[in-house]
Each structure stands twice: as structure tokens, then as C-alpha cells.
Amino acid sequence: MEAEGGAVHPSKGTICTAYSSYRTTGHFNLSQFDIECYKSVAEKMCKESGVNLIYHMLFVGCDTENGKVTAAYYATQAGIYKISAKVFVDCSGDAVIAKASGVEMQYGNEEGHKQSATLFFTVTGVDKAEMDAYMIPAETMEKRFYMDVIKEARAKGEFPSNRAKIQLFEAINGEWLVNMTQIDDVDAYSSEEVTAAEMEGREQAVGIIEFLKKYVAGCKNIKLSKTADQLGVRESGHIIGEYVMTVADAVDSYRYEDSVFCCSNSIDIHTPNGVTYVARNTNEPYYFPYRSLIAKEFDNLLVAGRCASTESEIMAAIRVMPPCFAMGQAAGTAAAIAAVDGVKTKEVDVPKLVCTLKKDGVYLPEV
Ligand SMILES: Cc1cc2nc3c(=O)[nH]c(=O)nc-3n(C[C@H](O)[C@H](O)[C@H](O)COP(=O)(O)OP(=O)(O)OC[C@H]3O[C@@H](n4cnc5c(N)ncnc54)[C@H](O)[C@@H]3O)c2cc1C
Numbered sequence: 001m002e003a004e005g006g007a008v009h010p011s012k013g014t015i016c017t018a019y020s021s022y023r024t025t026g027h028f029n030l031s032q033f034d035i036e037c038y039k040s041v042a043e044k045m046c047k048e049s050g051v052n053l054i055y056h057m058l059f060v061g062c063d064t065e066n067g068k069v070t071a072a073y074y075a076t077q078a079g080i081y082k083i084s085a086k087v088f089v090d091c092s093g094d095a096v097i098a099k100a101s102g103v104e105m106q107y108g109n110e111e112g113h114k115q116s117a118t119l120f121f122t123v124t125g126v127d128k129a130e131m132d133a134y135m136i137p138a139e140t141m142e143k144r145f146y147m148d149v150i151k152e153a154r155a156k157g158e159f160p161s162n163r164a165k166i167q168l169f170e171a172i173n174g175e176w177l178v179n180m181t182q183i184d185d186v187d188a189y190s191s192e193e194v195t196a197a198e199m200e201g202r203e204q205a206v207g208i209i210e211f212l213k214k215y216v217a218g219c220k221n222i223k224l225s226k227t228a229d230q231l232g233v234r235e236s237g238h239i240i241g242e243y244v245m246t247v248a249d250a251v252d253s254y255r256y257e258d259s260v261f262c263c264s265n266s267i268d269i270h271t272p273n274g275v276t277y278v279a280r281n282t283n284e285p286y287y288f289p290y291r292s293l294i295a296k297e298f299d300n301l302l303v304a305g306r307c308a309s310t311e312s313e314i315m316a317a318i319r320v321m322p323p324c325f326a327m328g329q330a331a332g333t334a335a336a337i338a339a340v341d342g343v344k345t346k347e348v349d350v351p352k353l354v355c356t357l358k359k360d361g362v363y364l365p366e367v
Helices: 035-048 096-101 128-135 147-155 191-215 247-251 312-318 321-341 350-359
Strands: 058-065 068-076 079-083 088-090 105-107 121-124 168-170 176-178 223-227 237-239 259-263 267-271 274-278 286-289 301-303
Touching (some): 088 096, 088 321, 096 237, 147 191, 176 191, 259 350, 267 312
Parallel strands (some): 088 301
Antiparallel strands (some): 058 068, 121 176, 168 176, 259 286, 267 274
């Protein structure tokens, strides 16, 4: 993607650039990419690897028999489409296959609260020179996130969101991404709630743009370019799998016998009252166990992504894109081993899985 001009290498998106939202601590080293370039590169890679892609299919149900998922059904314009497979990998974010199969699930945290959702939007017309002139000399993170400005606007009733910070990221096509709307406790399984949340997000976007124009350096002439195609759901249901990864595991960087990748995102929990962070006891990366991808009730069902088997608090960290990619790779590799070796997903030879992942480039340092 970088070669095609569709991505910024992380080394260039580092601290105090518009790509990193001018952060100097925490969540920087962002790798911005162009969405259209991503689509074409991803499709090319799938074609080259022999993946049979089919879009426009909505999962609507499945069959199970003797501890196995035997078929999944999808609604298409041509009617209901049936897929049979030796092993299923549910990467739906919401664990829709696992849920329909009757796998034990937890929705949100222990009290059932889901982390807040956001409808991203993009704007054009940011005056980058003006924004740089304000941001680059700014010394405190409060100023870089315009927290003082928010306070002032909120006192006048002119800040239309519950967020505590302004998060504007430069994209690579002249647009800027705005991560600022907040819609709380949305049930991602309810079409009514998701629709209402998307409408609420679009309404908030209009007010946020008015606020940005009036209060934020470089934003006087911005225009809404696009709101996201769908609501950004941070949390819905997680399976209770063979192992439930805990926040304590990550805090102490616990190394499991079946670790399949490692990751390092901060543990940032989005609540209605703002983002809270869980401190870790070490700067080492933390690990993710294969067992947290296994639906314990079935011999041939894995999940990957934010619906993996973890406590809600650590889902806040492993839900980001790099761990989700790594989970997909681990689950896909395990599914292939299970299918070829004719074994249950629980019986996959873990050293063989880890060795294959490492051979395919997964970073898993020895300890
Ligand atoms: C507001 C917000 C900000 C974020 N910021 C960052 C960030 O800065 N950095 C970062 O790395 N990550 C970030 N993330 C996290 C990241 O984008 C997602 O959490 C991650 O993509 C989740 O991956 P996933 O594979 O589990 O699910 P998804 O990427 O949501 O993929 C699930 C797929 O399954 C499909 N699907 C669902 N149900 C069905 C069905 N019934 N039938 C057919 N298909 C179905 C969906 O259409 C979708 O294509 C952010 C997320 C949000 C919401």
C-alpha cells in the first residue's frame, strides 16, 4: 500500500504530527491509509491467495449436530445460501455464528454495559499550517486535545458531545478523520438501536463541526465530507471460550503455553464518562492464548476479533486492528491444521500452530 501511495509508514506518523492527532504520549505511531487503496490491495491479495470472496451475504442462522456446526445460512438477493465447512471461523465482530449456535456469551462488562460506540466522519478544508502553528508549540496534552477549549464551549452549551478530547487525524487524501461522536450502550444486535445510534452520530457530527469551526485553530472553513458507512461498535458480545483472557494477564504480561501472538495497545476503556486507562506493571508486550479463540461447546468453531473470549476490560485493548489481524491469522491457521489433521479445534497441535505462525512472520519473541 505504501508503494502505491496509499499508506503512511508508521515511522512517519509518529509523535506530534497531524497523523497522530499531535499526541506526544500514548497512542501514537499511527499508520494512516487510503481506504480505496486498501480495498484494491486487499482484494488483489485475496485473489492471489485463492480466497473465494463473496460480498453481500448476511448470516441468518446455522445448523449444529453432535457438537459440530454443520452449516451456516446467509441471506442473499437470490435467496438463502448454505455454506458447509469442516471448520468455521466467526470473524463477525459480534460473534453471530457463535451466538446463533448457542455458545455461552457475555454482553459488555460484568454489569452488561457496552463500551461507547462512535460514528466516525471526515472533513475537508483544515488549514494545516494554522493547526500546526497552534499544536506544535503546545506543551500539555490538555492543550493538544483542546480540553481547555472544550471546557469553555461546554460551559456555554456549545459542545455537543460527551467526549473529553478532540481527536482529529490527518488522512492521506486531504481529508481529516474525526473520532468524536459518542453513543452509549448500543446493542449491536438490535437494528433499531444501531439505526438510532447512526442517526444520533450524524446529528452530533453537525454540532461538532459547528464547534470546531468556531473554537479550533485551522478549522474555520471545514466542511463535512462523509459520515462512516456504519456505526463503529467497540463492544457487543464476547464468547466465554476455553479460556477467558483477563486484564490481570495483560497487566503482568503473562506468557501462556499456547500464546499465538503478542500485542501492546494501551488498555483504554470507553465509558459514558470518558476514557479510563488500566496501568500495566511492565513495558513488555502482552500475549494472547489460542484457547481464547475456541468455542468450548463445539469441535469445529473458532472466533477471531473483538468477540474473542476475554474480560471486557482487556477486550478494550485486544479489539484494535493489529491484534484482530493476528487473531484472524491464528484462527485461520488453526482451522487449516484441524481440517487437514482431522482433529477437533481443541486438539490442534499447539507447537505446530505456533511454528507455522512464526514461519509466516508472526512476531512472538522467545522468553
Ligand atoms: C470508534 C472506533 C475507533 C477505533 N480506533 C482504532 C484505532 O485507532 N486503531 C485500531 O487499531 N483500531 C481501532 N478501532 C478498532 C477496530 O477498528 C475494530 O475494533 C476492529 O476492526 C474489530 O475487528 P473485527 O475483525 O473483530 O470486526 P470488524 O472489523 O467489525 O469486522 C466484522 C465483519 O463481519 C461482518 N458481519 C457482521 N455481522 C455479519 C452478519 N450477520 N453476516 C455477514 N457479515 C457480518 C461485518 O460487516 C464486518 O465486515 C476502533 C474501533 C472503533 C469502533
